Amino acid sequence: GESVGLHLPTLSVQEGDNSIINCAYSNSASDYFIWYKQESGKGPQFIIDIRSNMDKRQGQRVTVLLNKTVKHLSLQIAATQPGDSAVYFCAEITGGGNKLTFGTGTQLKVEL
Amino acid sequence: SAVISQKPSRDICQRGTSLTIQCQVDSQVTMMFWYRQQPGQSLTLIATANQGSEATYESGFxxxxxxxxxxxLTFSTLTVSNMSPEDSSIYLCSVEGLRADTQYFGPGTRLTVL
Structure with missing residues (x-):
């Protein structure tokens, strides 16, 4: 099937290992961040979000870390599974509005 | 989250023609959004569509x-007019979630212009 990740940075991990996907943002006024997962041939799927007044938020097998000092966001996936293979995008909202600005994306490949 | 469908799922069109893409959501939402995702790239917001008012377009659109x-409150269409090969992209609609700043996406429409 068609892949949207042909020209994106790639992270390859072994099944069962932890994955860390990074995202740098440029607008220090951004106050809300979302991680999306996009599988081949599908639209982006909401994974987890975090507000700028938090440093860390945990979900099921996923953790998002926010470092406002260096404007860096990361998504940690524990015990990575083949079904986690996808392109992952971070997105930010600035100033309490609703306009999402997406990062460039990272292709995660899980090797068996 | 809302269930969002798009029609068509994909199409191949000739240059100079137009295509209308439909987005249907299973619940009433105030704000709907249209994005473009060019091959191998990230998503770019085209416009925000509120019911009862003109759409608000982003720079470059x-x-x-x-x-x-x-x-x-459950439906929107995006038309890609006078198409050229540069319009070949995935077009996605999204809707706001229960929290207005969260957005959920449809499956996308894959457009190829020859």
Whole structure:
């Protein structure tokens, strides 16, 4: 099937290992961040979000870390599974509005 | 989250023609959004569509090229007009979640212009 990740940075991990996907943002006024997962041939799927007044938020097998000092966001996936293979995008909202600005994306490949 | 469908799922079109993409959501939402995702790239917001008002377009996108309709709270259309090969992309609609700043996406429409 068609892949949207042909020209994106790639992270390859072994099944069962932890994955860390990074995202740098440029607008220090951004106050809300979302991680999306996009599988081949599908639209982006909401994974987890975090507000700028938090440093860390945990979900099921996923953790998002926010470092406002260096404007860096990361998504940690524990015990990575083949079904986690996808392109992952971070997105930010600035100033309490609703306009999402997406990062460039990272292709995660899980090797068996 | 809302269930969002798009029609068509994919199409191959000739240059100079127009294609209208439909987005249907299973619940009433105030704000709907249209994005473009060019091959191998990230998503770019085209416009925001509120029911009962003109769509708000982002820089680089104009109504003549991408007219949008929003006739009710569950439906919107995006038309890609006078297409050229550079319009070949995935077009996605999204809707706001229960929290207005969260957005959920449809499956996308894969457009190829020859």
């Amino acid at each position: 104009v109504i003549d090229k991408f007219p949008i309709s929003r006739p009710n």
